[in-house]
Every structure is written in structure tokens, then in C-alpha cells.
Amino acid sequence: MTPQSPQAPAQKMEIGRRGFLATAAGGLSLGFFMPPANRVMQAASPIYEQLNAYVRVGTDGSIALAFGGAEMGQGAMSGLAQILAEELMVDWSQISVQQALVDPVVSYITGGSSAVSNGYAPLRLAGATVRELLIAAAMVLQRDSKRANYSAASAVVTYTNPTTHAIATWTYGSLAVLAASQPVPANIPLTDPSKFRLIGQPVQRVDIPSKTDGSAIYGIDVRIPGMVFASVVHCPTIGGTLASTPVKPPGAIAVVPCTASDSRGVVAAGSVNAVAVVATDTWTARNLVKGLSLKWNLPPSSANIDSAQILALAQQLVTTGTPIVAEPNNPTPPAAVIEAQVASAMAGAKKTVDATYTLPYLAHSTMEVMNCSVNITFTNGTASSCEVWAPSQAAAWVAGTASAITGVNPNLVTVHTTFLGGGLGRKIEQDYISQAVQVAMAVKKPVKLTWFREEDIAHDQYRPFALVHATGGLDASGNIVAWFYRNVSPSILLQRGWINPGDLDSSGPDGAVGLGYALGTHVVEWVPLPAGIPVGFWRSVGNSINAFVVESMIDELALAAGIDPFTFRYNALTDPRARAVLTAADALSSWRHSLPKGHAWGVAISQSFGTWVCEVMDVSQLAKGSLQVNRVACVVDCGMAINPDSVQAQMQGGIAHGLNAALWGQMTFTAGKANQSNFSNYRVMRIGEMPQITVQLVTSSGTPSGIGEPAVPPCAPALANAYAKLTGTRVRSLPFFPGAVMGGL
Amino acid sequence: MQLTLNVNGQNHSVTVSDGSMPLLWVLRDLIGLTGTKYGCGIEVCGACTVIIDGQREHSCVFDVTSAVGKKIITIEGLSANRSHPVQQAWIAHQVPQCGYCQPGMIMACAAAMMAGHHGPEILPEVQHICVCGTYQRIRDAVSNL
Ligand code: FES
Ligand code: FES
Numbered sequence: 052m053t054p055q056s057p058q059a060p061a062q063k064m065e066i067g068r069r070g071f072l073a074t075a076a077g078g079l080s081l082g083f084f085m086p087p088a089n090r091v092m093q094a095a096s097p098i099y100e101q102l103n104a105y106v107r108v109g110t111d112g113s114i115a116l117a118f119g120g121a122e123m124g125q126g127a128m129s130g131l132a133q134i135l136a137e138e139l140m141v142d143w144s145q146i147s148v149q150q151a152l153v154d155p156v157v158s159y160i161t162g163g164s165s166a167v168s169n170g171y172a173p174l175r176l177a178g179a180t181v182r183e184l185l186i187a188a189a190m191v192l193q194r195d196s197k198r199a200n201y202s203a204a205s206a207v208v209t210y211t212n213p214t215t216h217a218i219a220t221w222t223y224g225s226l227a228v229l230a231a232s233q234p235v236p237a238n239i240p241l242t243d244p245s246k247f248r249l250i251g252q253p254v255q256r257v258d259i260p261s262k263t264d265g266s267a268i269y270g271i272d273v274r275i276p277g278m279v280f281a282s283v284v285h286c287p288t289i290g291g292t293l294a295s296t297p298v299k300p301p302g303a304i305a306v307v308p309c310t311a312s313d314s315r316g317v318v319a320a321g322s323v324n325a326v327a328v329v330a331t332d333t334w335t336a337r338n339l340v341k342g343l344s345l346k347w348n349l350p351p352s353s354a355n356i357d358s359a360q361i362l363a364l365a366q367q368l369v370t371t372g373t374p375i376v377a378e379p380n381n382p383t384p385p386a387a388v389i390e391a392q393v394a395s396a397m398a399g400a401k402k403t404v405d406a407t408y409t410l411p412y413l414a415h416s417t418m419e420v421m422n423c424s425v426n427i428t429f430t431n432g433t434a435s436s437c438e439v440w441a442p443s444q445a446a447a448w449v450a451g452t453a454s455a456i457t458g459v460n461p462n463l464v465t466v467h468t469t470f471l472g473g474g475l476g477r478k479i480e481q482d483y484i485s486q487a488v489q490v491a492m493a494v495k496k497p498v499k500l501t502w503f504r505e506e507d508i509a510h511d512q513y514r515p516f517a518l519v520h521a522t523g524g525l526d527a528s529g530n531i532v533a534w535f536y537r538n539v540s541p542s543i544l545l546q547r548g549w550i551n552p553g554d555l556d557s558s559g560p561d562g563a564v565g566l567g568y569a570l571g572t573h574v575v576e577w578v579p580l581p582a583g584i585p586v587g588f589w590r591s592v593g594n595s596i597n598a599f600v601v602e603s604m605i606d607e608l609a610l611a612a613g614i615d616p617f618t619f620r621y622n623a624l625t626d627p628r629a630r631a632v633l634t635a636a637d638a639l640s641s642w643r644h645s646l647p648k649g650h651a652w653g654v655a656i657s658q659s660f661g662t663w664v665c666e667v668m669d670v671s672q673l674a675k676g677s678l679q680v681n682r683v684a685c686v687v688d689c690g691m692a693i694n695p696d697s698v699q700a701q702m703q704g705g706i707a708h709g710l711n712a713a714l715w716g717q718m719t720f721t722a723g724k725a726n727q728s729n730f731s732n733y734r735v736m737r738i739g740e741m742p743q744i745t746v747q748l749v750t751s752s753g754t755p756s757g758i759g760e761p762a763v764p765p766c767a768p769a770l771a772n773a774y775a776k777l778t779g780t781r782v783r784s785l786p787f788f789p790g791a792v793m794g795g796l
Numbered sequence: 797m798q799l800t801l802n803v804n805g806q807n808h809s810v811t812v813s814d815g816s817m818p819l820l821w822v823l824r825d826l827i828g829l830t831g832t833k834y835g836c837g838i839e840v841c842g843a844c845t846v847i848i849d850g851q852r853e854h855s856c857v858f859d860v861t862s863a864v865g866k867k868i869i870t871i872e873g874l875s876a877n878r879s880h881p882v883q884q885a886w887i888a889h890q891v892p893q894c895g896y897c898q899p900g901m902i903m904a905c906a907a908a909m910m911a912g913h914h915g916p917e918i919l920p921e922v923q924h925i926c927v928c929g930t931y932q933r934i935r936d937a938v939s940n941l
Contacts, residue, residue: 124894124928255890262895263883265831265871269896272830280825302813333834334821335813418835418843418896418927472833472896473927504836696890700933704893707929730840730925737923741931795839796854796923 078109078227079184083177104170106135106181112224114141114206116174117149120166121444122258123474124704125759126697127166129256131174133693134167137249138178138242140203141223148257150468167693168661168755179239187236188229189221244753253696258470270442270469273424275497279304281490282336283502284345285325285510288723290317290353290583292324294346303339304329307493312452312485315512315546315585317352325510327490333501352583353723361582361720362409365518365539369407374537374576375553377560389574396533396572400524403533404607408521408600409784412718413514413589416733419472420507423487426497427457434492436463441487442471445479452481456488475708476588480512508733509725512587513718515541516580519563519600524571529612531623534573536563538597541582552579561593562659562764563601567626584720590708591760594659598764599713599771599785602655606772607781616654616772628751629656632663632686639747640667640684647671650681653773655765661756662689663749666706666765668742670773676788678774680710680742688749690756699746701758706744709766711735715791734793799864803827804873812860819863820844820855823870831871831899835925842924845900845907846870852907852921871899874906881941882906889937893928900924905938915939 082105104118116135122128128148136146182203189208190196202209206223244250261267286292299306307327314320328340355361374386397403424440434457443449443466450464457464471478487500502510517540524533542556550556559577589595609619617637624630633656643652649671656665667684685702692698715734719726727733767785775781797815801808803823810826818837823829823846835843837856844856847869874880878887882905885891892898901924908921918938926934 124892126893255887258895259887259890259892260878262892262898263886263902264874264878265829265899267895268830269833271834272824274828274830331813332817332821332825334817334825416927418833418841418894418925420834471894473894475927501834504838700890700893700930703932704929707931708927711927711929729838730836731838735925735927736929736931737925738919738931738934739923741929741935744932793840796842 078107078224079181079231080105080107081177081181081184083173104173104177106139106177108181108185108223108227108230110224110227112206112222113147114139114145114223115147115149119446119468121446121468121471121474121478123444123471123478125166125701126256126694128258129254130167130693130697131170132257133249133254134171134174135178137247138175139182141206143249143254145206168757171693171755175241176239179241180235181230183236183239184230184233185223185226187233188226191229191233192221193219250693251691251695253694256694256697267470269419269472270424270440271419271422271472271501273440273469273499275424275426275499278424278497278499279329279331279494280333280336281307281327281329281487281498281500282333282340283309283325283327283486283500283506284340284343285506286347287509288347288349288353289356289510289585289720289725290723291347291349292322293326294348297326297343297345300328300339300342302330302335304331305494306343307490309486309489312481313547317350317356317583318585325486327486327500329490329494329498333499337503349723356583356720356723358719358721361516361580362518364582365409365516365580368578368580369518369520369537369539372539372578374578375555376574377555377577378564378573378575380564386574386576390535393533393535393572393574397522397524397535400532401527402525402611403522404604404611405522406604406607406783408519408603410517410596410599411716411785412516412584412720413712413716414508414511414718414727414733415475415477415589416508416730416735417471417473417475417477420504421477421483421502422500423484424497424499425453425487425491427459427491427495429495434459436465437488438465438467439484439488440467440469441484442469442474443478443484444471444474444476445481448479448481449484452484453488456485457492475590476592477511480587504730505728509728511718512585514589514595515543515586516582517596519597521600521604523604523608525608525612529614529619529622530571531569531608532571534570536574536600537576537578538563539578539580540596541584541586542579543586543588543592545579546586558588558593560597562595562597562657563593566601567629567658568605568623569625590705591659591763594657594760594764595712598655598657598659599767602657602765602768603771603781603783606653606768606775620654620656626658628663628688629658631751632656632665632688632749635747635749636665636667636684636686639686639745642682643667643669651773651777653769653771653776655768655772657761657764659757659761659764662687662758662761664702664761664765666762666769668769668773670770670777672777678714678787679740680770683742683744685744685746685762686749687746687758687761688751689758689761690752690754691750692748693755695748698748698758702746702762703744705760705762706766707736707741709763710770712763713767713770713785714787717786717789731793734791799860801827801860801863801868802866803829803868804870815859815861817860818856819846819858819860819868822860823855829870829872833896833899835897835900840925841897841900842904842922843897843900845903845924847903847907847910850907850910852904869903871903874902880906882909885937885941889933891930891933891937893930897924897926897928901926901934905941909941915941
């Protein structure tokens with residue numbers, strides 16, 4: 052995959068609302084729609100029900116899937132090709148994947164672990180449609196329209212004469228042009244899942260070879276002839292704006308003040324919150340921009356960006372704030388009414404557990420920092436077209452961002468999605484894209500803008516902080532009879548204007564509602580915390596917060612009831628998929644019955660993005676202030692696995708990510724400034740700290756659900772539950788080891 | 797100043813404004829070899845690892861002037877056709893996720909093998925950061941090198 056992606060087909064032939072279009076440029080090309088991300092992101096997308104993926108069969112025999120989504124390590128590109136190849140009746144070695152250019156009228160957002168689950172049905176239909184079109188072309192050549200006489204395999208259509216058994220064959224390439232002019236058949240037969248050849252197989256991922264020899268092109272690797280390089284610094288105090296434009300230092304090509312693309316907390320859209328320097332290379336640009344003496348105006352609200360103040364405000368709001376009821380929700384009772392019911396059920400409980408949990412802001416720290424490359428064409432001094440290369444999870448929004456700045460019609464903005472060196476939710480944002488376009492407008496040269504790690508961590512849109520007060524009540528036999536849950540956290544959706552004040556931000560209580568547990572009389576509430584720190588989507592979003600609290604509480608209740616944590620969960624879980632996953636995890640973690648001295652185990656289970664994951668951890672403590680996770684038994688039910696090896700990889704990676712956050716992850720702020728700036732003070736694990744993870748798949752349905760995020764939520768509570776058993780201390784405030792630092796190599 | 801660097805067996809003449817410019821940015825921005833990655837710039841992550849005269853080095857803190865007259869190998873020059881045993885093991889074990897950290901991982905393993913290390917002995921040489929958490933597969937891939 053190179054930045055020079057194939058052109059979108061020129062001829063278009065509409066075949067239906069969500070439908071397909073076939074064109075005959077160099078073969079057969081069929082476009083179709085794959086739903087982007089989740090409902091929230093769809094609603095926020097200007098246009099979303101358009102063609103955004105293409106199947107191409109070339110006269111040269113090439114077979115390709117072009118999609119506009121993001122490959123950020125989750126294996127989406129490969130998984131989607133696998134689904135297509137299945138129905139298209141081609142071998143795994145015969146299909147390639149191209150990154151589609153993002154047509155400005157096409158929207159694709161990659162998030163919510165959605166790529167493969169949303170693509171499953173449309174891709175099967177698209178593959179089967181192309182197959183049938185190719186067979187229809189063979190019928191024309193053979194002058195026999197009896198479908199039963201044809202079969203397709205390995206990119207060849209075979210005709211068998213029913214009487215003589217004589218055989219005729221055509222390669223897909225030879226049929227491609229004729230197939231493009233065939234009417235789309237009304238009833239497209241889909242392959243019987245019991246006959247799947249590729250779906251469910253651990254095929255080798257298409258993107259991996261290029262990731263072993265340096266040829267994979269990430270955003271940061273894009274090269275444009277004649278390009279210059281930019282580096283950026285933001286006002287260190289979040290919300291500050293530039294007081295005066297600095298003079299251009301010697302050696303710089305330009306100094307460009309940059310405005311914020313979107314309002315996020317105390318950062319106002321359009322305010323000049325950063326300065327870029329353009330030079331002949333990134334390092335020179337970096338040195339020059341760091342050397343500028345910059346004066347910033349600081350709004351008084353920036354001073355409230357302070358971890359201690361935010362915690363104090365949350366502690367106050369948890370009792371005095373106005374809660375919004377998230378559950379029950381059908382219908383939603385007034386808070387006071389349901390709270391009174393819960394209080395009376397709680398009063399009747401035999402035992403209660405009452406606890407307050409806190410979780411910190413988290414940075415994404417994707418391995419590839421924010422960056423974007425832009426080439427604007429000027430006609431008579433006015434921008435006339437614009438090309439953007441970006442490691443973006445939201446290429447569809449990129450065209451709008453570039454159009455707004457350049458004045459170029461969105462149809463004349465070309466967006467190339469590169470490989471992403473990690474996305475984790477950070478790369479749906481437009482801040483870095485907007486800056487690169489602003490710089491390219493100012494210098495009138497192709498430019499690549501790169502954030503250094505210090506900017507990346509100190510100017511993120513963070514996983515929100517949260518404070519949760521929870522109370523659970525048990526009856527005499529250890530059943531949960533009452534459950535009170537109040538989450539106080541900043542609103543991601545409110546900050547971006549996607550909901551109105553007073554509305555429920557579903558990402559706040561995500562992972563605390565729709566639980567598979569019987570909770571008796573219960574209420575789940577959310578109180579928005581007004582805090583000026585920019586917040587955003589972080590791998591598994593609200594689930595990363597609420598699963599920690601819910602699954603820690605469940606363990607605390609099990610302990611109070613004197614019941615084994617597995618048994619307690621099994622009794623309280625009503626969801627049959629959850630019970631099956633728990634049962635499998637019980638067997639997979641049989642080692643926990645014979646742990647060496649100084650070890651302890653903990654379990655947690657949660658559902659997110661339609662996928663159940665149960666993790667059992669074996670932990671031991673080497674010394675005070677450290678913790679070794681020795682092994683993890685992980686059972687996952689993601690409906691069906693397209694590629695079991697990719698599911699395993701996502702479980703392994705999600706557990707590592709979840710452990711990083713639980714053990715060390717924490718952004719703190721003092722007087723408006725972030726205190727962390729690089730991996731040295733935003734610690735992640737190294738190889739020796741990685742547990743040995745065993746993954747087992749449980750299949751429950753015929754459709755795939757998310758795999759990129761669901762391993763993260765149960766991680767922190769499994770660790771806390773094991774730690775409580777090991778030390779007798781219950782960790783209710785993450786991370787385990789605040790202020791952790793990381794030494795050099 | 798004008799310098800000549802030998803990268804992957806080829807001489808490259810580059811003009812740098814300052815001799816303390818890290819090799820990383822010379823490779824990436826001036827020569828156009830972008831396989832070597834920037835991750836932290838402070839010698840913590842290992843994404844920028846290259847091999848210089850047979851030694852593993854972190855190019856983000858390696859002055860370009862110190863690289864003159866030495867043999868520099870980057871991920872692009874490790875092998876033709878991904879035939880190096882580390883690359884083959886990486887494909888066989890399907891190690892990369894996002895892949896961004898992997899050039900550094902692979903170069904560090906290759907350097908360790910050049911130094912005569914095999915199997916799990918290689919692991920202390922790859923204490924790099926992988927945010928995607930591919931560590932278990934790296935352990936597996938390295939085990940029979
Ligand atoms: S970029 Fe050199 S060690 Fe991180
Ligand atoms: S594979 Fe993504 S950071 Fe290592």
C-alpha cells in the first residue's frame with residue numbers, strides 16, 4: 052500500500068440505496084457501502100450512507116478489495132478481504148487489498164471495534180454479487196443460462212455440460228468486462244457457513260510482510276516531491292492562546308500560528324493555540340520551534356485544570372450533582388423515585404458494600420505520533436485542489452477539515468489513508484490534520500507536519516477521569532438485591548457538541564448498563580463533570596472505566612458473601628453467553644488451584660462491542676511498588692471469529708494495553724499543564740513484564756462482533772481482584788503505581 | 797555541512813545544517829529511508845534502532861557526524877525479499893499489529909544474532925516499547941532463532 056492509491060472509478064451506475072454500482076474501467080468494479088463505526092459517529096458524519104468500498108476484478112486477473120477504513124493493527128484490512136474472498140470464490144493468495152481513496156462524498160470512520168462486524172454482511176453480499184455477475188457473463192458466452200451448470204472456484208468459472216460432461220472454463224479476468232454490463236441478479240445465493248473455506252481460518256494477514264521490511268507507509272513516512280517539514284508546539288497551558296506572532300528565526304522557512312480545529316473544553320475552536328515552524332527537515336523545525344520565545348494569553352479557566360481540584364469537584368458532585376439516569380431506561384424513572392426504591396431495597400439487604408472508585412485521565416500515546424502531509428495546488432494564488440495523506444481513523448472528516456481551511460470544494464480534496472501506527476481512538480481527531488493544512492496554505496509548498504512525543508502526550512484528547520460511587524446489597528444467600536451506581540465524569544459528547552446539556556452521554560455509563568448480572572432493584576446514574584481538559588475516545592471508551600468498578604464491586608460482594616468469585620458470578624449472571632464464557636474460563640484457568648506460594652489469582656468478565664471476554668490473572672509481588680502478572684487465561688466470545696489468529700492477537704494486545712493503563716497509566720495536571728510528556732514518565736510495559744496469555748475462543752452466533760477493544764475492560768479489575776487476594780488491600784484508585792517512570796534503553 | 801554516509805551498502809551525500817543532527821532524521825527526511833521510525837527521541841522506545849558497524853544503535857540520539865565512515869544498516873537493507881531469519885520468523889509468527897515499532901524490534905534482534913546470540917538470549921536486547929503489545933509473539937518468534 053503506497054500513498055499513490057488507485058483512482059476511484061470514473062463511471063458510476065446506481066443500483067440501489069445502499070447498493071452497488073458496477074463500472075467497467077479496466078475490468079469490473081463494484082462499489083458498496085460499509086457502515087462506519089457506531090451510531091454516534093454515524094450521526095456526526097455529514098454523509099454516511101454512500102459507497103465506501105470497492106471490489107475490483109481486473110482484465111489482468113487481479114482481484115482487489117479497496118476500502119476507506121483504517122488499518123491500525125487490528126487486522127481489519129485482512130479480515131475484510133477474507134470475507135470477500137470467501138464469497139467471491141477466490142483463493143487467499145489471489146486477493147489483494149488496497150487503501151481506497153476517500154471520496155469526499157464518502158464517509159468512513161474506524162472505531163467502536165466495528166470494521167469487521169459492520170463489514171460482514173455487506174462484504175459477503177458484494178463478493179457473492181461479483182461472483183454471480185461473472186457467472187452471468189459466462190452464461191452469455193456459453194449461451195446457456197442454467198445457473199446449476201456453472202460453478203466458481205479459485206477465480207475461474209467452470210461450465211459443465213449436463214449431458215456430455217464437457218467442460219469449459221473462463222478466468223475471472225477474461226469475464227470482467229462483460230460481467231460489468233450484466234444486470235445484477237435478484238437473488239444472490241450466499242455460501243452456507245458450514246462450507247466456508249476461508250472464514251474462520253487463521254490465514255496470514257495481508258499487511259504483515261510490508262511491516263517487516265520498512266516498506267509499509269505510515270502517515271509519518273509520506274514523501275511528496277519538494278516537500279518541507281513542520282514541527283509544532285502548543286501553548287503548554289491548555290486553553291492558552293498566542294499573544295503575538297513570533298519573528299521567523301534564521302534557518303526557518305516560515306513560522307505559522309495555528310488555530311484549534313475544534314472546541315474541546317477550555318480550548319476554543321479558532322483560537323491560536325499552537326505555533327508551527329517549517330524547515331528543511333523535521334529535526335531542524337523542531338529545534339527552531341522549541342527555541343522560539345512565545346508569549347501566551349492564559350484564560351483564568353486554565354488554572355482550574357488541576358488534578359487535585361478536579362478530584363475535589365468530583366467528590367462534591369457525587370453527592371450534590373444532578374444525576375442523569377442511564378438505567379432503568381425503559382421507561383426512565385425520575386432519579387428521586389428510583390433512588391428511593393433502591394434505598395429501600397438496600398435497607399432490606401443483609402449485607403452491603405459501599406465504595407468509591409477513581410480512575411485517571413489517560414493519554415493514547417499511539418506508537419506513531421500525530422502527523423499529516425498536505426499538498427495544495429494554487430491557481431492564480433487561490434487554492435484550487437488539495438491532497439491530504441493522513442494516518443486517520445476518520446478520513447471522511449479530513450476532507451471537510453481541509454475544505455473549510457482551503458476553501459477548496461470537498462470534491463477536489465483527495466484524502467489518502469495511510470497505515471496507522473496505532474489509532475486507539477486518538478486518530479479520529481482533526482487537530483493535527485487542521486494544523487498541517489493551515490501550514491500548507493501558509494507556505495504554499497507540500498508539507499509534512501509532525502508532533503514530537505512531548506506534544507503528543509501533553510496535548511491529547513484524553514480518556515476521561517471518573518469518580519464512581521457504588522453500593523451493592525446482598526440477601527442472606529448471597530444474591531444481589533440492590534445496586535446503586537453513580538458515575539461522575541467529563542462528557543466526551545457534550546464537549547464536542549454532539550449532545551445537549553442535560554442529555555445522557557452514553558459513553559459515560561457504557562459498561563455499567565446492560566450488564567449480564569441480576570442486580571435486583573438498581574439504578575445507574577451519570578453526573579457530568581465540568582472540566583476543561585479535552586477528552587476523547589480511548590480504546591473501549593466508557594467500558595474501560597466502568598468495567599473496573601463493576602467487576603471490582605462484584606468481587607467485593609463475593610468476598611462479603613463468602614462465596615468463591617467464580618461461583619458468585621455464575622450465580623449472578625443471567626446472560627447465557629456470559630455463563631458459557633465464565634465456565635470456559637474456569638476450566639482454562641485450572642492452574643489457579645495449584646498456584647505457588649506468593650501468587651494469587653483474580654477474575655473479571657465484561658461485555659463490550661457485542662463481545663464477552665473473561666480474564667483470569669495470576670499475579671505475584673516481587674517487591675513493594677511492583678507487581679508481576681505471570682499468566683492470563685482469556686476466554687472470548689466474539690460471535691464468530693473471521694480470523695482466530697487475529698482475535699488472539701487482539702486479546703494479547705488488549706491485555707497488554709489494559710495492564711499498562713491499570714499499573715501505570717495516569718495523566719495529571721497542575722495549573723493548566725500536563726505533568727507527563729514522554730514514555731519516560733508515561734510508562735508502559737517492556738517485554739519482560741508481558742504475561743503469558745492463553746486465549747480460548749467460544750463461538751456463540753453466526754455473526755462477528757468487535758475484537759479490537761473488548762480485551763481491555765476486564766483487565767484492570769482482574770488485576771485488582773488478584774491483588775486484593777494477594778495483599779488483602781483493595782485498590783479502588785487507578786493506577787496501581789502512580790508516578791511510575793521508565794528508564795532508558 | 798556536506799557529509800557522506802554509507803547506508804545499506806550505498807553512499808549518500810547529504811547536507812546538514814548542524815553536525816549534531818540525529819542520524820534518524822537524516823535517514824528519514826534527507827535520504828528518504830523512512831523504515832526507521834521515530835517514537836520518543838530520548839532513547840526509551842527503540843523504534844529508531846539501526847545497526848552501525850555491527851552494533852545496535854538508537855538513531856534518534858546518534859549524531860550524524862559520528863556515523864560518517866561507518867556501515868549503517870537500516871530495515872530496508874536487512875535483506876532482499878524479507879529473507880533474514882528474523883523477518884521470516886516475524887511473518888511465520890504473525891508478530892506485527894500496527895507494525896510501527898517492528899523495524900526497531902527486528903533490527904535489534906538482527907544485531908543480537910550478529911553478536912552471536914540465539915533464541916531467548918536475544919530478548920534482553922529487545923527491551924523496546926510496543927504499545928500494541930506484541931511481546932508474546934516476539935518471545936515466540938525469537939525462541940527458535
Ligand atoms: S525514537 Fe529512538 S529510542 Fe525512541
Ligand atoms: S506493533 Fe504497534 S507498536 Fe508494536
